[in-house]
Amino acid sequence: MINLPxxxxxxxxxxxxxxxxxxxxxxxxALLIPILAMITLWQMPQGxxxxxxxxxxxxxxxxxxxxSLLFAYIFVIISFIGMLYAIHIKEMGQHVxxxxxxxxxxxVVFAGDLFSLFFFWEIMAAASVFLIWYNKTEASLKAxxxxxxxxxxxxxxxxxGIVMQVSNTGSILFNPFDLSTLAAKFILxxxxxxxxxxxxxxxxxxxxxxxxxxxxxxxxxxxxxxxVYVLARSFAGTEILIWLGxxxxxxxxxxxxxxxxxxxxxxxxxxxxxxxxxxxxxIGTEMALNGAGAHAFCHILYKAVLFMGMxxxxxxxxxxxxLDLKGRHLYKKMPLTLxxxxxxxxxxxxxxxxxxxxxxxxIVAAAGSSHLPxxxxxxxxxxxxxxxxxGLKLPWGVWFGKPDGSEDEIAEAKEPPLNMQLGMGIGALLxxxxxxxxETLYKLxxxxxxxxxxxxxxxxxxxxxxxxxxxxxxxYRDKLMAGEKSISLDTDWFYRVFGRAVLNFCLYPLNxxxxxxxSAFVSRTRTIASLSKHPYALLxxxxxxxxxxxxxxxxxxQRPYDEKDYRLPVGIGVCASLIFLFxxxxxxxxxxx
Amino acid sequence: xxxxxxxxxxxxxxxxxxxxxxxxxxxxxxxxFFGFLVSILLIVFAKWLAHNWLLKDKDYYNHD
Numbered sequence: 001m002i003n004l005p006x007x008x009x010x011x012x013x014x015x016x017x018x019x020x021x022x023x024x025x026x027x028x029x030a031l032l033i034p035i036l037a038m039i040t041l042w043q044m045p046q047g048x049x050x051x052x053x054x055x056x057x058x059x060x061x062x063x064x065x066x067x068s069l070l071f072a073y074i075f076v077i078i079s080f081i082g083m084l085y086a087i088h089i090k091e092m093g094q095h096v097x098x099x100x101x102x103x104x105x106x107x108v109v110f111a112g113d114l115f116s117l118f119f120f121w122e123i124m125a126a127a128s129v130f131l132i133w134y135n136k137t138e139a140s141l142k143a144x145x146x147x148x149x150x151x152x153x154x155x156x157x158x159x160x161g162i163v164m165q166v167s168n169t170g171s172i173l174f175n176p177f178d179l180s181t182l183a184a185k186f187i188l189x190x191x192x193x194x195x196x197x198x199x200x201x202x203x204x205x206x207x208x209x210x211x212x213x214x215x216x217x218x219x220x221x222x223x224x225x226x227x228v229y230v231l232a233r234s235f236a237g238t239e240i241l242i243w244l245g246x247x248x249x250x251x252x253x254x255x256x257x258x259x260x261x262x263x264x265x266x267x268x269x270x271x272x273x274x275x276x277x278x279x280x281x282x283i284g285t286e287m288a289l290n291g292a293g294a295h296a297f298c299h300i301l302y303k304a305v306l307f308m309g310m311x312x313x314x315x316x317x318x319x320x321x322x323l324d325l326k327g328r329h330l331y332k333k334m335p336l337t338l339x340x341x342x343x344x345x346x347x348x349x350x351x352x353x354x355x356x357x358x359x360x361x362x363i364v365a366a367a368g369s370s371h372l373p374x375x376x377x378x379x380x381x382x383x384x385x386x387x388x389x390x391g392l393k394l395p396w397g398v399w400f401g402k403p404d405g406s407e408d409e410i411a412e413a414k415e416p417p418l419n420m421q422l423g424m425g426i427g428a429l430l431x432x433x434x435x436x437x438x439e440t441l442y443k444l445x446x447x448x449x450x451x452x453x454x455x456x457x458x459x460x461x462x463x464x465x466x467x468x469x470x471x472x473x474x475x476y477r478d479k480l481m482a483g484e485k486s487i488s489l490d491t492d493w494f495y496r497v498f499g500r501a502v503l504n505f506c507l508y509p510l511n512x513x514x515x516x517x518x519s520a521f522v523s524r525t526r527t528i529a530s531l532s533k534h535p536y537a538l539l540x541x542x543x544x545x546x547x548x549x550x551x552x553x554x555x556x557x558q559r560p561y562d563e564k565d566y567r568l569p570v571g572i573g574v575c576a577s578l579i580f581l582f583x584x585x586x587x588x589x590x591x592x593x
Numbered sequence: 594x595x596x597x598x599x600x601x602x603x604x605x606x607x608x609x610x611x612x613x614x615x616x617x618x619x620x621x622x623x624x625x626f627f628g629f630l631v632s633i634l635l636i637v638f639a640k641w642l643a644h645n646w647l648l649k650d651k652d653y654y655n656h657d
Binding site: 254258368377380384388455456461466467470473475483486489490497 | 594597598601602604605607608609610611614615617618622623624625626627628629631632633635636638639640642643646647648649650651653654
């Protein structure tokens with residue numbers, strides 16, 4: 001239909017939206033863009049095309065295969081759902097930022113060379129930061145700056161890697177890297193920052209809870225999952241990723257048990273879930289890579305539903321902390337939101353018939369068939385924590401919870417606007433469809449699938465795990481809900497506290513030292529400068545020193561220069577010239593003979 | 594809830610793992626014990642970590 005890379009459909013569309021003055025038309029265009037992109041995706045044949053010549057290199061904007069199409073499909077689907085959820089927003093800048101963000105992510109997905117990859121990678125960071133800043137609070141402004149700095153740092157590292165790679169190999173093709181080279185290590189580091197791998201992850205739980213209600217829904221989908229895509233594309237089978245991924249899965253889970261801010265809790269579960277994908281990419285077998293792709297697909301859907309549900313709660317109640325929501329019987333006022341949220345919660349917890357079950361079990365099974373016992377146990381452990389926090393603690397704290405008498409009523413809360421309900425509804429429906437009919441998803445995966453999630457053993461084992469997690473939760477439910485509002489330390493401490501200490505060191509001790517050095521130089525320079533007004537002072541100093549009289553330079557300089565003091569008779573000059581001439585003549589004759 | 598747990602326990606014996614890779618996958622109803630133990634351990638460990646190290650006053654980063 002249109003021979004235009006999907007990235008440009010979004011980018012051109014994003015620039016078009018503010019030019020239209022009629023609001024209905026703006027909304028129509030915003031919803032039409034993903035549909036147009038989806039049609040384009042359907043018609044894109046596999047292969048390599050959309051090549052452009054740039055500075056003696058071939059840029060490839062269309063490297064299309066099953067892996068890139070899988071990610072592109074889900075990115076386009078979620079952009080539609082996210083935009084539907086956000087369509088009531090009048091501030092067009094938010095839609096523009098969101099679509100620049102989506103477009104650049106699609107650019108990353110179809111990039112066949114490192115230059116265009118880097119180009120879109122940077123737009124992604126620049127566009128997404130506005131989804132944080134549009135929240136217009138002081139906290140979001142600061143969090144946005146930290147987010148931008150981390151991603152610019154990551155981008156710079158990535159660029160460094162790309163430059164080394166290109167100068168080493170002479171090729172800008174984006175293909176699997178050899179990790180023994182320094183270039184590949186830099187590139188991997190850049191990718192790992194976007195994948196939010198600890199200790200490089202703190203930007204995610206720092207920034208996502210501070211984004212706008214609707215903007216954060218977009219953010220949950222694109223940055224980390226595009227990083228999973230590039231890792232799967234270029235670092236599949238890298239052993240260190242297995243361990244990093246498994247640690248990630250547990251790290252997020254432990255923090256989520258502590259966390260009380262509802263979107264920050266969900267953010268830690270992004271870290272945890274992306275851990276499964278990174279681990280699968282590290283395992284690198286066909287089954288594991290299928291699992292990584294399938295889990296990215298499912299994760300994007302259910303995580304959007306979860307963020308939309310919690311976003312609706314924040315929007316309708318103005319509260320974002322479990323401690324402000326528990327015991328207020330919100331389930332009576334927002335039952336639909338609760339129901340749709342629970343679909344997302346059951347999906348992330350891998351309850352049978354929901355989509356997490358068909359993708360997460362694939363990764364755990366891949367760890368099993370690759371004989372990685374510790375990894376299998378770690379991922380299993382993380383599954384328990386996922387249901388505990390997202391499936392039990394969060395809905396219990398937000399919609400139910402035991403009142404202790406101190407609660408204020410949330411009178412104003414009701415279900416969110418229709419478009420937000422529709423967005424959540426479509427997301428939840430897709431979670432269920434892919435959960436009940438996994439073949440719809442499996443046929444999109446890069447390799448042939450020989451995995452059957454719905455065996456009696458799988459189902460029974462999952463239910464055992466879930467029901468007993470529920471039992472554990474029930475025993476400790478009040479302990480989990482208790483506490484004061486507080487923050488949990490994470491690795492952002494290093495740039496927030498230690499970074500400030502470095503800044504203070506530069507501002508005070510280091511600056512004082514600079515002052516010291518500068519003033520020392522300035523005073524010497526001043527002496528030399530004043531000498532130019534009174535050049536004889538140096539001679540006089542020399543004279544006084546010879547004659548044993550103690551005088552300082554400053555004393556001598558105090559007396560202004562007076563020409564008459566130093567004027568000598570003409571005869572001395574003539575005499576000196578004659579002596580000089582005589583010596584010259586002597587030397588000349590000596591040399592000549 | 595006890596009835597459900599009991600039923601799942603029995604089902605664990607009826608449907609054992611057909612392709613166990615590790616020894617614990619051969620134990621029938623392993624996930625019953627695993628789920629219960631791990632959920633409690635996780636809560637206790639995370640709470641311990643929070644109280645002893647991670648949790649700070651909400652103005653922690655705002656001190657200048």
